[in-house]
Amino acid sequence: MPATASAPVAVTGAEGFIGSHLVEALVAAGHRVRAMVQYNSFSSYGWLETLPGEVMNDVEVVLGDVRDxxxxxxxxxxxxxxxxxxxxxxxxYSYRAPHSYVETNVTGTLNVLxxxxxxxxxxxxxxxxxxxxxTAQTVPISEDHPINTQSPYAASKAGGDRLADSYHASFDVPVVTLRPFNTFGPRQSMRAVIPTVIGQVAAGERTITLGDLRPTRDFSYVKDTVAAFLAVGTAPAADVVGRTFNSGTGEEISVGDLVSLIGKIxxxxxxxxxxQERIRPAASEVMRxxxxxxxxxxxxxWAPAHTLEQGLAQTVAFFRDPLxxxxxxxxxxxx
Known part of the structure; x- marks a missing residue:
């Protein structure tokens, strides 16, 4: 069936942190969404289950798997x-189960392409x-910065990127690659540093358990990252197809200073x-x-619309809700 102006858009990983926010934004922009949720025996739709009914009325949930x-x-x-x-x-987890990362991030991307x-x-x-x-060799990092994969996760994602580039060059597949820097906000996994800190404090802890406090990151609020997805998804093809785009704020903060800022908020x-369990192997840690x-x-x-402090305040409000x-x-x- 050929695509038409009224055809839906598809989202893989729709049940996750960024995916669920993207589904919301697509519906708000007037799209119908076909949302793939990884098949599970609980029939769980992940974070999509928390979206308002008026949003989900325009969402068709498909249980499946990008590896298939x-x-x-x-x-x-x-x-x-x-x-x-x-x-x-x-x-x-990519240190423990690298094969799983190749199956999902490389083979899964191949299936989509x-x-x-x-x-x-x-x-x-x-x-x-x-x-x-x-780790940054020059700053700020542009799309011309060398690729240097320091973890199995990063390597698997770079493999998917190279496949995307090759399919555009070989078969003229109309692909555009968005490379977000660290995204944070409501619904993020506690495997990430910001929800780890906020979640522990919201649960009553005052001694926060973390790994290395020295690395610096460029943190983007999730709504700004989603806006970047929409920007490259709807821009004229001549402006974006076949290209890779970074999204981020251009500002960095160390993990230690981030903890202090969260404590203040x-x-x-x-x-x-x-x-020690939370500290990466020395050569695998991305420092900047x-x-x-x-x-x-x-x-x-596109430009970010939220400061780090504004995004953190929204994230704190989310985690302080007992539900x-x-x-x-x-x-x-x-x-």
Missing amino acids: PGSVHGLVTGTEAVYHLAALIAIP EAVRHLGIPRLVHTSTSETYG MDTELEVRAD LVCDAGRLRAATG NLGRYKAGIYNV
Whole structure:
């Protein structure tokens, strides 16, 4: 079935942190969404289950798996655009189960590219990560920065990126790659540093358990990252297709200073205790990431609309809601 102006858009990884926010934004922009949720025996829709009914009225949930070509083919048939966000993301777990990362992040991406290619879908937005750059060799980091994968997770994502580039060059697949720097906000996994800190404080802890406090990151509020997805997903093809775009604020903060800022926002004195289990292998730790998003601004006009403090305040409000906090295990470190 050929795509039409009224065709839905497809989102893989729709049940996750960024994916669920993207689904909301797409519906708000007037789209119908076909949302792939990884098949599970509980029939759980992940974070999509928390979205308002008026949003979900325009969402068709499809239980499937990007590792399965048939699932992907069925998902994208008849769509006008595909936003590919499905991925295994936790860096520490990639040390334990690297094969799983290749299956999902490389083979899964291959399945999406093949489906888009053979069905003639007009636009594919592929999701990369700033982790593919490794520790900054020059700052800010532009898209021309060398790729230096320091973890199995980063390597698997870079593999998916290279496949996306090759499918555009070889088969003219209309793919654009978005490479977000560290995104945070409501619904994020506690495997990430910001929800780890906020979640522990919201649960009553005053001694926060973390890994290395020295690395710096460029943190973007989730609504700004979603706006970047929409920007590259709807911009004229001549401006974006076949290209890679960073999204980020251009500002960096160390993990230690971030903890102090969160404590100030939550009006709480915090003590930090180092946990060796949370510290990456020395050569695998990415010490500095700061984004140059000039290419994205020039091509689409995108710019972040939230400061770090504004985003943190919204995230704190989310975790202070007992209903939201109750969905997490704040006292357990899950790799």
